[in-house]
Amino acid sequence: MKVTFLTWRDPDHPDGGGSEVYVEQIARRLVARGHEVTVRSASYAGAPSRETVAGVVHRRSGGRLTVYLRGLAHLLTREGRDRDVVVDVINGLPFASPLLRRHGVLALVHHLHREQWSIIYPDWRGRLGWFVESRVTPRLYRSVPVVTVSEHSAADLARIGVESSAVTVVRNGLDHGARTAPVARSVTPRIVVLARLVPHKRIEHALWVLSQLRTETAGLRLDVVGDGWWHEQLVAEASRLGVSDLVTFHGHVDDPTRDRLLAAAWVMLLPSVKEGWGIAVTEAAAQGTPTIGYRESGGLCESVDDGVTGFVVADRSELLAATARVLGDADLRTRLSVEGARRARLLDWDDSAERFEEALGTVGRNRVSGRRR
Incomplete structure (x- = not known):
């Protein structure tokens, strides 16, 4: 045709x-x-x-x-x-x-x-x-x-x-043939966000979580992967929250760099107001990285199996609690990682x-x- x-x-x-x-x-x-x-x-x-x-x-x-x-x-x-x-x-x-x-x-x-x-x-x-x-x-x-x-x-x-x-x-x-070789997980806690930098992705919520956890989670860092017209507002928000030194805005990156950043992270946050599916969830899961996002987004309730491959939460306070839980529990991270990677292999x-x-x-x-x- x-x-x-x-x-x-x-x-x-x-x-x-x-x-x-x-x-x-x-x-x-x-x-x-x-x-x-x-x-x-x-x-x-x-x-x-x-x-x-x-x-x-x-x-x-x-x-x-x-x-x-x-x-x-x-x-x-x-x-x-x-x-x-x-x-x-x-x-x-x-x-x-x-x-x-x-x-x-x-x-x-x-x-x-x-x-x-x-x-x-x-x-x-x-x-x-x-x-x-x-x-x-x-x-x-x-x-x-x-x-x-x-x-x-x-x-x-x-x-x-x-x-x-x-x-x-x-x-x-998922394009399994394009996957890069496994990368070692970061020895220090890292959060990653993979999204366009636009208001409805609500990356400000990830910056707020970082600001709340910085004192209780030694060495915590946030990698923001993606670009968009909301970039300067996010940089300003990081400064307002006092976390500029803990955030790296990577902008657009190639696929191997994306996979390396996803694989190094302990957890991905996707606090979008709406997602049809959330392809970033699948990309992260392929690297063994679980995702936490909002139930109200809709599609994340399907791409994330709550409690099995990640968590879907109701609001910002639950986002914070779930992130703290994942960062603080190595056994939980392993369970989420293994099951997420297994399910990602089923998508092609x-x-x-x-x-x-x-x-x-x-x-x-x-x-x-x-x-x-």
Whole structure:
């Protein structure tokens, strides 16, 4: 099949995150299975407008909002009309593909963004964004099959009117062939955060935990892995809390460096307000590092088995207590580490791609049938 993903960013975008990793991993494996795959996303400094990576054609144009107009306009071109399936990646805002295509559209939704809208835009823009996502999008895509990454996200979609029968869950995987050699755990306690530096990841909560534990946990350090437009605010918060000397902001790093930092840590904190699945959890578990995050995030209740591979907690005080418990109990860390690594081995991008391909096949066949009618 000829497949185009319409998405707002690619994995190398400065604001790229787990959603973009998911698209890239699936796209590469679809190419390996014989499909022709293009990913259309926003442009950014230093990125070519067109390149091919691992067989996937990347075409970049438009900015934060105009990427949606560019994607929609593409569907009017000969190439756009020739696509068997358009995967409309909905990260809060849709590309509105059903306006131009009656058949051959598949929606990909990682999670809903109600909390993010109110955090980033605490005014009419946030209310408008949530109105579009929760009211307009379900109506516009009412006949479009949907792929999402967790049962929790599927339940959220049902709550805004998406038919459960239209939703397929295809979880995040892991590229086991790309794993680096095991790295020794740090001899001194280390906490790690792997996330985009944006407000709704609430990395401030990890900084607060560090400030509370610094006196009772000798040698404690925090590694923040990732970058984003909230970086300076986090640096300022670390200074305000008096922990600047205990925090290292690593920014974007390559995969081997990411794995080394995850493997060295005793525990990962992921205090996000919302996660579809939390690919960082899987990456950490592959290195034997357990994760603690919030129950309200939704997806972490599936990617973290509470008390078995990590902990999901209710609030900041419980986050602190769980972190102190893990840091102070070597036997507990070992149990969480062993079981987390075992379960991570069960997740594989090849399996995810196979499931995704099945969803694509159904959509592609429906388009052929629609053409015949």
